[in-house]
Amino acid sequence: MFEHVIIGQYLPGQSVLHRMDARAKLLCLFFLLIIIFMTNDWIGYGSVWVGTLIMFFLSGVSFRYMRKGMIPILILIAFTFLLHAFFTKEGTILLSLGAFSVYSGGLQEGTFIAMRLFLLVWMTSLFTLTTSPIDLTDALEQIFRPLERFGISPHEIAFMMSIAIRFIPTLLQETEKVLKAQVARGADFTKGSLKDRSQAFISLLVPLFVRSFRRAEELAYAMEARGYHGGVGRTKLRKLTWRRRDTAACLVVFCFGMICMFLRQ
Template structure:
C-alpha cells in the first residue's frame, strides 16, 4: 500500500493543469487551502466536491491510479468520520450501536471534516502530479526570492523543498521493502507487548534511517560531481512565463471561493 502513495509523484500527460505555470498552481493551492474552510453546509460542500472532481478530470491523471494512491489517505478520512460520529453528541439520536448513541450532528460534522481533509489532500496531490520537479523548484524560488535581502538562500531552500516532496514516494517504497524483508526474516510487528513491538520496530526504523542518509549522501555526491555550487550565477534553460490561462486559473479559484462564501450558512 505504501508504494501507491501519489503525493510527490509526477504523471507526464498532456492536460490543462500540466500546462499551467507552476507559480499559478502554487498560488491556487494556497488559496484553495483556505477556501475549503469556507464550506460549512450541504450546498457549499457540494460545490467544493464538484470543484475537486473538476480539477481531477482536468488533470487527466488516470482515475484508477489516483484512487489507488489515495487509498491510505481515505482510510484516515474514514477514521476521522467515525471518530466524530461516535463522540459528537449534537442533534437527534439516530441509532445506538455497541453502547454508543449516534447523533445526527456527529454524522454531519464527521462528513464535513472528512470532505475538508480529502479535498486538501487531493489538491496537494494534483500539484505534484501535474508539475515537474524543475518547475516546482522554480516556482518555490520565485516566491522565496524577495527574502534574499534578509539572507535567505532562496534557490537552496526551494531546491530542498522540491527534493523533499519528490522523495516522499521513494522513502515510502523503501519503507515497504524493509517491512517485507523483515517480515520474511520472521519479524512480527503486530504481536507481543508494547515493549516487544517497540523493540521489533527498531529492525524497521534503523535500516530506514540508514538507507535515507545513504540516499542523501549519494545525491549530494552526484550534485557535487556535476558542479552544483548553489544558486549564485546559475542560468535557467526554461524560464517561467505567466500566460493568460494562468490568470484565468487564479480567477476561477477566486470564483470558487466567492461561491462558497455566498453559500456559507451564517
C-alpha cells in the same frame, strides 16, 4: 501498500493543468486549500466537489491511477471519520452501541472532516502529478525571492522543499521494502504486548533511518560531483511564462472561492 502513493510523483502530459504556469497552479492550490478549510456546510462541500471534478478532468490523469493512489489515504480518512462520529456528542442520538453513541452532529462533523482530508490529498496529488520538479523549484524560488532582503536564499529553500516532496514516494517505497524484509525474518507488528510491538517497530524504524541518511548522502555526493553550488550565478534552460490563461484560472478560482464564502452558513 505504499507503492501506489502518488503524492510527490509527476506524470508527463499535455493537459490543461500540465501547460499552466507552476506559479499559477501554486496560487490556485493556495486559494482552494483556504476554501476547503473555510467550508462548513453541504452546499459548500458540494461546490468544492464539483470544482475538484472539473480540475480532475482538466488534468488528464486516469481515474484508475488516482484511485490506486488514494487507497492508503482512505484508511486514515476512515479512522478520522469514526473518531469524530463516536466522540463528538452534538445533536440527536442516532445509534447506541454499548458505551458509545452516534450523534447526528458527530456524524456530520466526521463526514466533513473526512471529505476535507480527501480533498486536500486529492488536490495536492493533482498538483504534483501535473507539475514537474524543475518547474516547482523555479516557482517556489520566485515566490520566496523577497526573502533575499533578509539574507535568506530563496533557491535553497525552494530546492529543499521540492526535494522533500519528491522523496515522499521514495521513502514510502523504502518503508514497504523494510517492512516486508522484517516480516520475512519473523517480525510481527500486529500481535503481542505493547512492548513486543514497540521492539518490532524499532526494527522497522532503524533500517529506515539508515536508508534515508544513505540516500541523502548519495544525493549530496552526486550534487557535489556535478558542481552544484547553490543558486548563485546559475542560469535556467527553461523560464516560466505567465500567460493569459494563468490569469484567467486564478480569477476563476478566486471568484469560485468568493461564491463559496457567500453561500457559507
